[in-house]
Amino acid sequence: xxxxxxxxxxxxxxxxxxxxxxxxxxxxxxxxxxxxxxxxxxxxxxxxxxxxxxxxxxxxxxxxxxxxxxxxxxxxxxxxxxxxxxxxxxxxxxxxxxxxxxxxxxxxxxxxxxxxxxxxxxxxxxxxxxxxxxxxxxxxxxxxxxxxxxxxxxxxxxxxxxxxxxxxxxxxxxxxxxxxxxxxxxxxxxxxxxxxxxxxxxxxxxxxxxxxxxxxxxxxxxxxxxxxxxxxxxxxxxxxxxxxxxxxxxxxxxxxxxxxxxxxxxxxxxxxxxxxxxxxxxxxxxxxxxxxxxxxxxxxxxxxxxxxxxxxxxxxxxxxxxxxxxxxxxxxxxxxxxxxxxxxxxxxx
Amino acid sequence: xxxxxxxxxxxxxxxxxxxxxxxxxxxxxxxxxxxxxxxxxxxxxxxxxxxxxxxxxxxxxxxxxxxxxxxxxxxxxxxxxxxxxxxxxxxxxxxxxxxxxxxxxxxxxxxxxxxxxxxxxxxxxxxxxxxxxxxxxxxxxxxxxxxxxxxxxxxxxxxxxxxxxxxxxxxxxxxxxxxxxxxxxxxxxxxxxxxxxxxxxxxxxxxxxxxxxxxxxxxxxxxxxxxxxxxxxxxxxxxxxxxxxxxxxxxxxxxxxxxxxxxxxxxxxxxxxxxxxxxxxxxxxxxxxxxxxxxxxxxxxxxxxxxxxxxxxxxxxxx
Numbered sequence: 001x002x003x004x005x006x007x008x009x010x011x012x013x014x015x016x017x018x019x020x021x022x023x024x025x026x027x028x029x030x031x032x033x034x035x036x037x038x039x040x041x042x043x044x045x046x047x048x049x050x051x052x053x054x055x056x057x058x059x060x061x062x063x064x065x066x067x068x069x070x071x072x073x074x075x076x077x078x079x080x081x082x083x084x085x086x087x088x089x090x091x092x093x094x095x096x097x098x099x100x101x102x103x104x105x106x107x108x109x110x111x112x113x114x115x116x117x118x119x120x121x122x123x124x125x126x127x128x129x130x131x132x133x134x135x136x137x138x139x140x141x142x143x144x145x146x147x148x149x150x151x152x153x154x155x156x157x158x159x160x161x162x163x164x165x166x167x168x169x170x171x172x173x174x175x176x177x178x179x180x181x182x183x184x185x186x187x188x189x190x191x192x193x194x195x196x197x198x199x200x201x202x203x204x205x206x207x208x209x210x211x212x213x214x215x216x217x218x219x220x221x222x223x224x225x226x227x228x229x230x231x232x233x234x235x236x237x238x239x240x241x242x243x244x245x246x247x248x249x250x251x252x253x254x255x256x257x258x259x260x261x262x263x264x265x266x267x268x269x270x271x272x273x274x275x276x277x278x279x280x281x282x283x284x285x286x287x288x289x290x291x292x293x294x295x296x297x298x299x300x301x302x303x304x305x306x307x308x309x310x311x312x313x314x315x316x317x318x319x320x321x322x323x324x325x326x327x328x329x330x331x332x333x334x335x336x337x338x339x340x341x342x343x344x345x346x347x348x349x
Numbered sequence: 350x351x352x353x354x355x356x357x358x359x360x361x362x363x364x365x366x367x368x369x370x371x372x373x374x375x376x377x378x379x380x381x382x383x384x385x386x387x388x389x390x391x392x393x394x395x396x397x398x399x400x401x402x403x404x405x406x407x408x409x410x411x412x413x414x415x416x417x418x419x420x421x422x423x424x425x426x427x428x429x430x431x432x433x434x435x436x437x438x439x440x441x442x443x444x445x446x447x448x449x450x451x452x453x454x455x456x457x458x459x460x461x462x463x464x465x466x467x468x469x470x471x472x473x474x475x476x477x478x479x480x481x482x483x484x485x486x487x488x489x490x491x492x493x494x495x496x497x498x499x500x501x502x503x504x505x506x507x508x509x510x511x512x513x514x515x516x517x518x519x520x521x522x523x524x525x526x527x528x529x530x531x532x533x534x535x536x537x538x539x540x541x542x543x544x545x546x547x548x549x550x551x552x553x554x555x556x557x558x559x560x561x562x563x564x565x566x567x568x569x570x571x572x573x574x575x576x577x578x579x580x581x582x583x584x585x586x587x588x589x590x591x592x593x594x595x596x597x598x599x600x601x602x603x604x605x606x607x608x609x610x611x612x613x614x615x616x617x618x619x620x621x622x623x624x625x626x627x628x629x630x631x632x633x634x635x636x637x638x639x640x641x642x643x644x645x646x647x648x649x650x651x652x653x654x655x656x657x658x659x660x661x662x663x664x665x666x667x668x
Contacts, residue, residue: 056567058563058566058567082572086569086570086571087569088569089566089567089568089569090567090568090569091569094567094568095567097560097563097564097567099560102559102560102561103560103561103563103564104561104564105561105564105565105579105582105583106561106583106658106659106660107582107583107586107657107658107659116568116570116578117568117569117570120568120569120570120571120574121569153659153660155659155660166564169568
């Protein structure tokens with residue numbers, strides 16, 4: 001196995017607010033190798049986007065406290081200066097965002113916005129060279145009639161085309177790492193598949209290491225190699241794609257898998273869901289953060305388990321749940337499928 | 350873009366036509382008094398009234414009357430009767446003073462308003478922002494009729510560094526022109542400086558939260574580039590709109606108080622005197638002049654807005 005390109009160790013991000021410190025990310029660690037796709041999965045507010053944005057210094061602010069280590073090619077980023085971070089954004093680590101409708105500036109032509117990104121790092125690029133490069137990029141990401149469309153404004157593009165343009169911009173400087181923050185959330189399902197296919201192709205073509213942030217396990221199943229499941233700022237389970245989908249260890253992961261609608265299974269009586277909502281980061285329960293929503297809570301749960309390998313055969317499959325592997329195997333089956341049964345006391349409402 | 354401009358121009362002419370009809374109705378049709386009497390002025394002789402009646406055709410139909418009024422307006426034959434001088438000549442004669450005052454003040458307020466707003470926004474929450482906020486609110490709260498006498502008292506009467514009013518044409522003496530205009534400019538600009546800096550600051554704070562600003566940072570632009578090319582550029586669009594409208598309104602009438610206090614012989618002062626003496630032809634003339642500039646500036650704003658924000662160019666295909 002090759003050396004990791006990006007190595008995140010015990011990353012913690014807290015924001016001071018009037019109501020106290022919000023610990024948005026609480027001890028996240030993972031490695032990313034060239035050509036690999038690591039997916040970070042979780043509900044809104046689980047800290048997945050903050051994790052991603054912190055990697056390239058976008059969460060730096062007066063009220064933010066960032067601890068731990070982020071190493072890119074051996075270089076520490078959490079302590080790097082702002083100018084250094086600026087150089088690395090776009091050039092080594094590129095990012096694409098959730099909503100292609102609002103992620104481009106509406107008053108500039110798309111081509112010009114991408115040329116701006118190129119010239120931020122290669123100031124001696126002429127406008128003409130830049131434009132030529134954008135045409136190539138547009139063709140590479142499958143935007144038809146590229147020569148003409150580089151002069152269009154963002155509102156003249158459809159959502160899917162705009163996300164392609166966003167990907168084209170991310171690729172402009174041939175970065176090593178691509179961070180895709182919910183790249184398909186705002187798109188139609190058919191367009192989602194196209195965009196995921198595109199990301200996968202580019203991934204293989206350019207040996208691009210990719211971090212994919214999403215709440216959609218369907219998307220994860222399509223492209224990810226490894227998966228991190230986040231809950232309330234913590235990684236509650238991590239493993240390979242197969243491990244997460246076929247041998248999930250944490251009840252929260254069961255819940256996520258159980259709430260996927262699948263056409264190849266009988267239609268459920270009602271759409272399964274995880275009861276309750278994620279806890280406020282200002283008022284976390286003691287111990288395991290998932291405890292209040294978990295039907296399998298027992299006497300050990302008031303103490304938060306560490307992220308450990310609990311299965312004898314895989315050292316890379318780690319989770320934060322006190323149940324034994326045998327108990328987990330039994331409890332995760334709901335009506336013959338993986339899922340999370342309704343929690344005690346919450347009832348069937 | 351050409352089609353857009355053409356459509357706006359047609360709209361502008363339509364509005365001006367409507368304004369002229371309103372002026373006609375308000376001054377000629379609605380009043381119970383014989384309009385010829387009103388036009389002639391307070392101390393008019395019966396012969397003059399009789400002449401005006403014939404000249405304006407008040408025994409004819411209303412559309413005919415409207416046409417003869419508009420003919421007078423366009424041919425410069427709208428005349429004030431005591432003394433007999435064409436209104437147009439007087440307005441044209443007084444325009445340099447009004448434009449010197451309003452254009453100079455507008456440039457000052459735009460420059461300082463934007464400068465203070467920008468500094469305030471990029472230091473939002475800091476001590477500089479707090480000081481500038483205080484200054485802006487003080488500026489907004491100062492009425493012209495208080496600020497102007499204070500300025501005159503301090504700079505003209507006490508320090509004796511600047512004249513207390515009146516207008517010296519630029520071609521006569523540029524230095525005196527400048528010295529005479531400084532206090533009026535400041536008077537007219539202070540309120541808008543405060544207002545514009547507040548508007549720009551709040552626009553910029555809104556825009557800073559936009560996704561495309563995050564994109565701009567993520568692609569590796571420097572903080573200054575992010576602020577000027579993305580945040581400031583997009584925040585200026587509504588400010589430019591506001592500026593066009595305010596500038597039009599200032600030419601058309603807001604400058605009246607300042608012109609009166611500083612005894613500047615401009616169009617505003619002319620209008621104020623005409624109202625005081627109830628001379629109808631100048632009032633009509635100035636009303637049409639004001640309407641013309643308000644509508645003209647509105648049209649310019651529309652066109653500039655479309656230039657600044659491509660989403661506004663409606664009716665244009667995606668070519």
